[in-house]
Amino acid sequence: MDLTPEPSFQIVNDGTATVDLSSLTIRYFFTKDGAPASDLGFSCDFAQVGCGQISSTFGSWTGTNADEYLELSFLAGSGNLAPGASSGLIEARFHAIDYAYTFTQTNDYSFDATKTSFTPWMNVTLYQDGLLVWGAEP
Numbered sequence: 001m002d003l004t005p006e007p008s009f010q011i012v013n014d015g016t017a018t019v020d021l022s023s024l025t026i027r028y029f030f031t032k033d034g035a036p037a038s039d040l041g042f043s044c045d046f047a048q049v050g051c052g053q054i055s056s057t058f059g060s061w062t063g064t065n066a067d068e069y070l071e072l073s074f075l076a077g078s079g080n081l082a083p084g085a086s087s088g089l090i091e092a093r094f095h096a097i098d099y100a101y102t103f104t105q106t107n108d109y110s111f112d113a114t115k116t117s118f119t120p121w122m123n124v125t126l127y128q129d130g131l132l133v134w135g136a137e138p
Contacts, residue, residue, distance in 0.1 A: 003096075003099055003101075003102055003103070004093045004095040005030065005103050005105050006091065007028050007070075007092050007111075008089060008090065008092065008118075009026055009087075009089075009092065010087055010089060010090065011026070011086065011087040011126060012081075012084075012085075012086045012087075013081040013082065013085050013086075014083075014084075015083060016083050017083065018081065018082050019080060019081045019128065020080055021053075022073075022078055024074060024128055025071050025073045025126070025130075026071065026072045026073075026090075026124060026125070026126055026127075027059075027069045027071050027110075027125045027127070027137075028069060028070045028072075028092070028110045028124055029061060029063065029065070029066035029068070029109040029110045029123070029124075029137075029138050030066060030068055030069070030108040030109065030110060030111065031065060031068065031103075031107050031108055032101075032103075033101060033102065033103050033104050033107075034101055035096045035100075035101035039096050039097050039098065039100075039101070040058045040068070040097065041094065041095055041097045042056040042058075042070065042093070042094050043092070043093040043094070043095070044056075044091070044092060044093075045091040045092070045093055046089060046090070046091040047088070047089070047090045047091070048087065048089055048090070049074065049079055049087060049090075050078075052075075053074055053077075053078035053079075054072055054073070054075070055074075055075060056071065056072050056073075057070075057071050057073075058070055058071070059071060063109065063137065063138030064109060064138050065107050065138060066108070066110075070092065070094050072090070109123055109138040121135075122135045123135065123138075125137055
């Protein structure tokens with residue numbers, strides 16, 4: 001169990017066109033494990049594009065091993081991804097605002113303890129202009 005799950009992300013443009021980061025959102029699906037959604041908080045520990053260029057929101061979800069998601073988006077002016085380029089490391093952290101709840105990550109759709117380095121992972125989704133372009137929703 002963990003007070004503050006700490007997912008890390010990296011977006012790689014495997015297409016042939018440059019992509020505006022502000023058109024992209026990432027979703028990490030998890031179970032709240034009793035924490036009220038209104039009591040969830042987000043922290044950006046590091047982002048190559050700058051933590052000030054990332055915004056977050058939480059949303060409700062209904063699916064296997066997911067009743068909530070953390071969504072990260074990029075602000076206008078956060079830059080572009082050329083073909084073959086990477087967003088670089090994004091280190092996130094979420095928690096109950098008062099740290100009164102612990103999270104059991106092993107029952108979370110987007111969590112995989114064997115992923116200790118960046119590898120393609122279909123259980124984290126990427127959207128461009130609101131359309132799913134990577135991953136599988138629970």
